[in-house]
Each structure stands twice: as C-alpha cells, then as structure tokens.
Amino acid sequence: MEKPHIAVVPSAGFTHLVPILEFSKRLLSLHPRFQVTCLIPSVGSSLSTSSQSYLQTLPPTIHPILLPPVSKEHVQAEQSLAVQIELSVTHSLPHIKQELSSLCSRARVVALVVDVFAHDALQFATEFNLLSYIYLPQAALILSWYLYSQELDEILFSENRDPEESIEIPGFVPMHSRDLPFQSRSSPGYRKFLERAEKFHLPDGVFVNSFHEMEASTINALRDEIRQKKRKTVVYPVGPITQSGFNGRENGSECLNWLDEQEPESVLYVSFGSGGTLSQDQLNELAFGLEQSGKKFLWVLRPPNNIASASYLGGEADDPMRFLPRGFLERTSKKQGLVVPLWAPQVQILGHSSTGGFVCHCGWNSVLESVTNGVPVIAWPLFAEQSMNAVILSDALKVAVRPKANDSRLVEREEIARVARELMDGKEGIEIRKRMKSLSIAAENAIKEDGPSTKTLAEVVATWK
Numbered sequence: 350m351e352k353p354h355i356a357v358v359p360s361a362g363f364t365h366l367v368p369i370l371e372f373s374k375r376l377l378s379l380h381p382r383f384q385v386t387c388l389i390p391s392v393g394s395s396l397s398t399s400s401q402s403y404l405q406t407l408p409p410t411i412h413p414i415l416l417p418p419v420s421k422e423h424v425q426a427e428q429s430l431a432v433q434i435e436l437s438v439t440h441s442l443p444h445i446k447q448e449l450s451s452l453c454s455r456a457r458v459v460a461l462v463v464d465v466f467a468h469d470a471l472q473f474a475t476e477f478n479l480l481s482y483i484y485l486p487q488a489a490l491i492l493s494w495y496l497y498s499q500e501l502d503e504i505l506f507s508e509n510r511d512p513e514e515s516i517e518i519p520g521f522v523p524m525h526s527r528d529l530p531f532q533s534r535s536s537p538g539y540r541k542f543l544e545r546a547e548k549f550h551l552p553d554g555v556f557v558n559s560f561h562e563m564e565a566s567t568i569n570a571l572r573d574e575i576r577q578k579k580r581k582t583v584v585y586p587v588g589p590i591t592q593s594g595f596n597g598r599e600n601g602s603e604c605l606n607w608l609d610e611q612e613p614e615s616v617l618y619v620s621f622g623s624g625g626t627l628s629q630d631q632l633n634e635l636a637f638g639l640e641q642s643g644k645k646f647l648w649v650l651r652p653p654n655n656i657a658s659a660s661y662l663g664g665e666a667d668d669p670m671r672f673l674p675r676g677f678l679e680r681t682s683k684k685q686g687l688v689v690p691l692w693a694p695q696v697q698i699l700g701h702s703s704t705g706g707f708v709c710h711c712g713w714n715s716v717l718e719s720v721t722n723g724v725p726v727i728a729w730p731l732f733a734e735q736s737m738n739a740v741i742l743s744d745a746l747k748v749a750v751r752p753k754a755n756d757s758r759l760v761e762r763e764e765i766a767r768v769a770r771e772l773m774d775g776k777e778g779i780e781i782r783k784r785m786k787s788l789s790i791a792a793e794n795a796i797k798e799d800g801p802s803t804k805t806l807a808e809v810v811a812t813w814k
C-alpha cells in the first residue's frame with residue numbers, strides 16, 4: 350500500500366527551499382512510514398543553480414514538483430525582500446491548489462507544512478481537510494517577535510519613546526530597537542509583516558528550527574504567552590536541522606585542499622550567505638581589515654551592491670574578483686588567504702578542523718551550521734532579521750563578537766582587524782570559543798534519538814493518523 354503523503358510548500362529562494370526540505374528529510378528518516386510531495390514556487394525563468402543541484406540530491410521518498418515560475422515583474426515592484434518572497438507563493442496559489450487537488454485525489458495526504466512566507470497556502474488545509482503547520486526556518490525569537498508584534502508596535506512607535514531605550518521581547522535579553530528590521534511604521538514591508546503575524550494563529554502548529562538549550566527562556570516565554578492568551582498556536586522546536594552539505598557548485602575541492610594545509614582552528618571563514626552583498630566601500634574595508642589582521646582567511650566574494658539583499662533572488666553574473674582593491678590578491682593569495690568567487694561548500698568548511706572563526710551575516714542557517722560545528726562567530730548582520738540573530742549570538746549566548754560600524758554605517762578596517770584578532774587569539778575569544786563548543790554539544794544532544802527535538806517531532810507525528 351502506498352505510504353501517506355505530507356504536502357510541503359516552500360517559498361522562493363535557496364534558503365526557503367532547502368530548510369523545509371531538510372526538515373522533510375529528517376521527518377522521513379525518523380518516520381519512514383510517510384512520503385513527501387513538495388510543491389516548489391520560483392521567480393524568474395528557472396530555479397537558481399544551487400537550488401537545482403540541491404534538488405538532485407533528494408531521496409526518492411521526496412517528490413519535488415516545480416510550479417510554473419512567477420515572472421520577475423510580478424514581484425520586483427516590492428521594496429521588501431520578504432514581501433517579494435511571499436508574492437512568489439501568492440502568484441502560485443492556483444497551481445498549488447491544482448497540484449494539491451490532484452495529489453489528494455490519488456493519495457492519502459495527512460498534513461500540509463508550509464514555509465513561513467508560504468502562509469497563503471494554509472487556506473487549502475480546510476478545503477482538503479488536512480492538518481496544517483508553518484515551518485519557521487528561523488529562531489524561536491522570531492516567532493516571539495511575530496506573536497508580540499502588536500504590543501511592540503505600540504511601544505516602539507509611541508510619541509514619547511526615547512529611541513535609546515531598549516526593548517524587551519518576552520524571555521529575551523534587552524535589545525536596542527535598531528536591531529529590529531523595521532524602524533518606522535512606513536518601513537517597506539512593515540504592514541505585510543503585521544498581517545503575516547496574524548497568520549500564525551491559523552495552523553495546528555509551528556515548527557521552529559531551534560532547540561531548547563539555545564533559546565530556553567524565549568521558548569518558555571512563548572509557551573506561557575500562548576497559554577495565557579489562550580491562543581491556538583503550538584510551538585514545536587525541532588532543530589537544529591542543518592543541511593548535511595552537498596556539492597552546490599565549483600570551488601569545493603580548492604577550498605578544502607587549501608584548508609587541509611592550514612593549522613588547526615587558524616582560518617577565519619568569511620561569507621554573507623546565499624545572496625548577501627556589501628557596498629564597494631565596505632568590501633574595500635573588509636579586504637584591508639582581513640589583511641591587517643594577519644589572520645588566515647577564506648572569503649567567499651560576491652560583486653558589490655549598495656542593496657545588501659540584491660542578489661538574494663538571483664543575479665550574480667559579474668566576476669567578483671575585479672572589485673577587490675588593487676594588489677590585494679597578489680599580497681595575500683594562498684599565503685594568508687584564499688578568495689573564492691560566489692559560492693563555497695560552507696558546511697564542509699565549517700566542519701573542517703582548520704576553520705577557527707566565521708565572519709557571518711547571521712542568516713539563521715549559517716548560525717546553526719556554525720553552532721553545530723562549534724565555530725565562534727564575528728556577527729555581521731546585513732538585512733531582514735539577521736540583526737536579531739546577531740543579538741542572540743553576541744548578547745544572549747555570548748558566542749560571538751560584533752564589530753562596531755561608524756556613523757556612516759561602515760565597519761572600518763581597523764575594527765575588522767581588531768575583532769578578527771580578538772576572536773582568533775584574544776582572551777575574550779578563548780571564552781567565546783569554549784561557550785560555542787559547549788553549545789555545539791547541546792545541539793548534538795537535541796537531535797539524538799532521545800533528544801528533546803527528536804521527541805517533540807515524534808509527538809506531532811503521532812497525531813498524524
């Protein structure tokens with residue numbers, strides 16, 4: 350007899366596709382009596398190279414269905430990346446409905462799991478009589494922020510508020526409001542953010558890619574809040590779920606061979622995620638800062654852009670090497686550092702014994718990959734909720750240092766050299782490294798057979814009849 354299906358809907362972009370599929374893989378490895386059908390929206394002419402390569406690595410029990418791509422013109426008018434990603438799903442709704450209808454007519458489907466930006470697809474759960482879940486590939490703090498957004502709106506934007514006063518999201522350390530993604534009610538995407546926050550009350554539960562030891566007080570406060578307000582949302586921390594590493598693109602062996610020749614924990618890995626970019630000025634400062642630090646580095650370089658999220662949904666044809674300061678490569682090449690264009694096998698790099706630190710944009714997947722490998726972080730957030738993740742690492746867990754930017758928001762070369770030396774050799778760096786190592790042990794325990802995240806997932810699956 351055919352196994353019952355779980356229908357899964359990601360949203361556009363590598364890091365809204367891979368996490369929900371990694372979740373699906375974990376689900377099936379623990380509970381092989383199910384199979385997954387994944388309905389994949391995208392923007393533009395086709396999926397990115399990295400997403401395509403990733404799909405080729407899926408096991409046969411996960412069946413991907415590529416929906417017709419949404420044209421770029423339909424999403425590009427939006428200033429907010431989150432809303433662009435969300436629109437990839439909104440414009441795909443007729444196809445999602447059609448595929449779900451066809452699936453339900455030929456197979457037994459028990460649950461619908463959608464990415465946080467694919468919440469529009471939740472409407473089909475009632476229609477097809479499915480249990481429904483949001484998969485939040487982010488921190489529990491982000492869920493807390495969504496659920497607390499109405500109260501926060503009143504606090505943040507009240508007339509008499511002192512902008513220097515810190516804000517407190519329940520269960521979390523006091524935080525400066527500049528670390529929130531929205532600085533005013535008219536910020537691009539803010540209204541949509543508030544609307545999205547309401548959607549968390551629709552599904553039967555929310556899976557969060559985090560674990561108790563990493564965000565204990567936030568998770569406890571979230572559960573108290575939900576109980577007190579008699580909300581329906583059930584929170585399920587099921588992480589850390591990270592990709593096991595796949596040969597995304599070129600550069601793989603060059604990076605790993607170079608790392609093989611370095612001393613243990615001597616190399617700073619520098620990367621800003623699947624699409625983060627720096628301005629030309631910032632790129633120059635980073636180059637000089639790394640050089641000045643005297644530390645070994647492995648830098649994944651992308652062409653500069655003044656909009657940090659510009660490459661997220663694709664578009665990276667330029668050769669990035671020509672944007673480096675003159676003479677930089679000649680002075681540093683191989684001896685001090687290796688610069689690779691566009692993409693590197695991050696998971697393998699973070700797992701390599703020569704990697705001793707990570708200059709990280711604090712995308713949540715990168716954060717979890719660093720945590721599971723016990724690699725301490727220089728937190729350099731760029732866009733979306735990355736600053737909040739940086740606060741989790743630097744202030745709450747104290748496993749990261751955070752460089753200071755000047756008044757023009759530029760992190761200067763001296764500051765970069767300072768934090769690089771501090772993390773790799775300094776007194777504070779030693780303590781940070783110790784804390785990160787013990788967090789990585791907690792991460793490993795969370796997903797062991799009897800670990801809390803494994804048990805939580807089993808409890809949910811037990812209700813899928």
Ligand code: UDP
Nearest residue numbers: 364622623624649692693695712713714715
């Ligand atoms: N990644 C990679 N090689 C790169 C850049 C990114 O393998 O050169 C992977 C990385 O391992 C992570 C994901 O892309 O799994 C980036 O996700 P994250 O949430 O950190 O950031 P985002 O891309 O959403 O900004």
